[in-house]
Amino acid sequence: xxxxxVAGGRSVNQAITKxxxxxxxxxxxxxxxxxxAMFGLALxxxxxxxxxxxxxxxxxxPLKINSGKGFLPPAWMPAAWVSTNNVGDPQFxxxxxxIGRDVFSRLIYGARVSMVVAIIPTIFITFFGILxxxxxxxxxxxxxxxxxxxxxxxxxFPDILFFVVVMFALRDTPIGDWGNxxxxxxxxxxxxxxxxxxxxxxGSTLSIKEKEFVExxxxxxxxxxxxxxxxxxxxxxxxxxxxxxxxxPRLIIAEAVLGYLGLGLRPGTSSKEFFVTSWxxxxxxxxxxxxxxxxxxxxxxxxxxxVVMGFTFFGDGLRDALDPRMRGAG
Amino acid sequence: xxxxxxxxxxxxxxxxxxxxxxxxxxxxxxGLKKYFPITQGILFxxxxxxxxxVDGVSFDVYPGETLGLVGESGCGKSTTGRTILxxxxxxxxxxxxxxxxxxxxxxxxxxxxxSDMQMIFQDPYASLNPRMTVGDIVAEPxxxxxxxxxxxKKDRVQELLQIVGLNPYFINRYPxxxxxxxxxxxxxxxALAVNPDFIVCDEPISALDVSxxxxxxxxxxxxxxxxxxxxxxxxxxLSVVRHISDRVAVMYLGKIVELTxxxxxxxxxxxxxxxxxxxxxxxxxxxxxEKRERIILVGDVPSPVNPPKGCRFHTRCPLAIxxxxxxxxxxxxxxxxxxxxxxxx
Numbered sequence: 001x002x003x004x005x006v007a008g009g010r011s012v013n014q015a016i017t018k019x020x021x022x023x024x025x026x027x028x029x030x031x032x033x034x035x036x037a038m039f040g041l042a043l044x045x046x047x048x049x050x051x052x053x054x055x056x057x058x059x060x061x062p063l064k065i066n067s068g069k070g071f072l073p074p075a076w077m078p079a080a081w082v083s084t085n086n087v088g089d090p091q092f093x094x095x096x097x098x099i100g101r102d103v104f105s106r107l108i109y110g111a112r113v114s115m116v117v118a119i120i121p122t123i124f125i126t127f128f129g130i131l132x133x134x135x136x137x138x139x140x141x142x143x144x145x146x147x148x149x150x151x152x153x154x155x156x157f158p159d160i161l162f163f164v165v166v167m168f169a170l171r172d173t174p175i176g177d178w179g180n181x182x183x184x185x186x187x188x189x190x191x192x193x194x195x196x197x198x199x200x201x202x203g204s205t206l207s208i209k210e211k212e213f214v215e216x217x218x219x220x221x222x223x224x225x226x227x228x229x230x231x232x233x234x235x236x237x238x239x240x241x242x243x244x245x246x247x248x249p250r251l252i253i254a255e256a257v258l259g260y261l262g263l264g265l266r267p268g269t270s271s272k273e274f275f276v277t278s279w280x281x282x283x284x285x286x287x288x289x290x291x292x293x294x295x296x297x298x299x300x301x302x303x304x305x306x307v308v309m310g311f312t313f314f315g316d317g318l319r320d321a322l323d324p325r326m327r328g329a330g
Numbered sequence: 331x332x333x334x335x336x337x338x339x340x341x342x343x344x345x346x347x348x349x350x351x352x353x354x355x356x357x358x359x360x361g362l363k364k365y366f367p368i369t370q371g372i373l374f375x376x377x378x379x380x381x382x383x384v385d386g387v388s389f390d391v392y393p394g395e396t397l398g399l400v401g402e403s404g405c406g407k408s409t410t411g412r413t414i415l416x417x418x419x420x421x422x423x424x425x426x427x428x429x430x431x432x433x434x435x436x437x438x439x440x441x442x443x444x445s446d447m448q449m450i451f452q453d454p455y456a457s458l459n460p461r462m463t464v465g466d467i468v469a470e471p472x473x474x475x476x477x478x479x480x481x482x483k484k485d486r487v488q489e490l491l492q493i494v495g496l497n498p499y500f501i502n503r504y505p506x507x508x509x510x511x512x513x514x515x516x517x518x519x520x521a522l523a524v525n526p527d528f529i530v531c532d533e534p535i536s537a538l539d540v541s542x543x544x545x546x547x548x549x550x551x552x553x554x555x556x557x558x559x560x561x562x563x564x565x566x567x568l569s570v571v572r573h574i575s576d577r578v579a580v581m582y583l584g585k586i587v588e589l590t591x592x593x594x595x596x597x598x599x600x601x602x603x604x605x606x607x608x609x610x611x612x613x614x615x616x617x618x619x620e621k622r623e624r625i626i627l628v629g630d631v632p633s634p635v636n637p638p639k640g641c642r643f644h645t646r647c648p649l650a651i652x653x654x655x656x657x658x659x660x661x662x663x664x665x666x667x668x669x670x671x672x673x674x675x
Binding site: 211212213216220223230234 | 417445470
């Protein structure tokens with residue numbers, strides 16, 4: 001600013017018209033200094049990369065049965081750790097499963113399910129959570145009471161039990177066939193998880209709607225809808241982003257649990273299909289051979305752990321970056 | 331302008347606040363009440379009591395004047411202002427603005443009426459949306475009432491910023507980049523955007539530094555002259571109100587106790603509460619200041635949930651006589667549009 005002032009009125013005006021650093025730019029600066037968050041972001045990006053370019057990266061067809069090459073341990077694993085007499089083959093980086101399918105390729109293809117679960121149900125829960133929370137918080141009274149009591153009811157279901165019931169009830173119906181059962185899976189996940197978002201949004205709305213600028217908007221004649229869209233929503237984005245970032249790992253774990261229980265999406269029959277396998281079903285296959293071939297269980301378990309860790313670290317960093325208390329004055 | 335049809339009920343039977351019939355009021359407030367319910371229970375709420383924030387006030391506001399509204403914190407001044415603008419819907423009473431009773435209007439009609447009456451808020455830090463640029467804030471009323479669009483809108487916003495003494499290049503900036511006084515100017519520009527006739531100024535200067543207060547007061551006076559605005563000026567600072575107001579109303583515990591032109595009020599206050607208030611204003615002359623006699627009121631303001639029976643001020647009034655405890659005094663004219671609500675004076 002100082003140099004601009006010296007350069008004369010014109011550039012002062014230019015300096016004034018220049019859009020200032022917004023909250024988001026500020027937040028990004030803070031986030032980029034947070035090592036754990038950046039590590040988390042790197043993990044997330046890595047798994048998205050794997051999910052998108054899976055077919056190009058996977059060394060083998062994830063469904064191809066290499067007869068006679070089953071039970072192979074990873075080639076780099078010391079022989080002392082392997083309880084069978086099989087010797088690893090370097091072309092199978094993480095070994096093979098009981099029928100000779102490449103674990104590494106399956107792992108890469110499995111990333112797709114987790115990453116899609118990280119996105120699509122998240123969009124649904126964020127949308128419905130915001131809608132229900134903002135309406136309840138803004139209008140208050142009876143609308144609030146009805147919506148929040150409904151939210152409490154959904155909240156009080158045990159999640160996993162609810163998933164299991166929904167999947168069992170619907171998986172053999174036509175609905176359960178859509179997209180290898182993926183639609184049903186998304187539906188079940190979304191149906192339970194919006195409550196967290198709705199509660200946070202309602203709480204934030206309650207505090208923002210008492211601010212004078214909302215009253216000012218009312219005194220101008222702004223409609224309720226515009227007040228919610230232009231005045232309330234932009235001011236509660238930070239808590240929404242944070243709660244969403246923390247919802248993602250829960251969704252990924254829930255999907256893995258369902259896969260493990262055999263209730264997740266159906267395994268694909270051809271590697272041309274977009275979803276061939278999921279980490280949850282790999283866990284299920286792996287646990288039957290936990291003593292003989294621990295890599296079959298460990299590989300997907302570690303993958304799930306890494307993704308969840310990535311999102312959790314990133315969410316933590318986001319919270320620190322966006323928390324208004326962390327924001328300096330101006 | 332059509333005079334409103336007033337049903338002969340208790341509220342409209344109240345005497346008018348000004349005898350001068352030639353002067354048609356822009357705003358007539360009659361028996362305005364605003365009660366806030368106190369509820370108990372979470373799921374099944376039941377009302378246990380009311381906070382009687384405004385409990386039957388009547389006054390007129392004439393075109394081009396500034397009516398000051400003073401009183402201590404919690405006496406219902408701000409609630410009165412907000413209830414007039416229907417930011418709170420009144421519990422009872424009429425707010426007749428240009429012949430239309432705002433309290434009866436449907437919300438959509440009311441929304442359209444809002445371009446004629448605006449509000450300037452107390453806290454310039456809270457009254458501007460931190461996520462909107464100054465340009466968007468000032469343009470919002472123009473968009474809501476569909477006044478101008480596109481390039482014209484931008485020009486109008488810049489013009490408004492200039493009118494309130496801000497650099498028109500500020501349109502892309504965010505409120506947090508401004509000082510309190512500048513933010514208050516933005517708030518004033520927003521209120522002016524729709525060319526209102528009537529503006530409620532809700533303590534527009536009490537959150538500002540003293541040096542800035544004078545600037546904002548001068549700006550408000552200048553704008554009044556330039557655009558023929560009518561103000562309801564709410565404040566607790568008596569000297570500021572004296573400076574800016576043509577007439578002043580004094581509120582105590584939800585009621586107006588005295589209303590007259592500002593010269594009379596400051597020179598010849600009648601109501602004991604007004605006298606006590608005025609006696610607290612320091613005089614900037616050491617010799618006179620030394621002789622100033624303060625009337626110290628004893629006790630606290632009673633709760634607006636259970637206001638005292640009779641005159642609301644009798645619990646603290648130095649002049650109280652037995653009747654004050656039993657009968658509420660009438661709102662009467664003691665001459666020349668000087669209204670007071672007291673048994674004694």
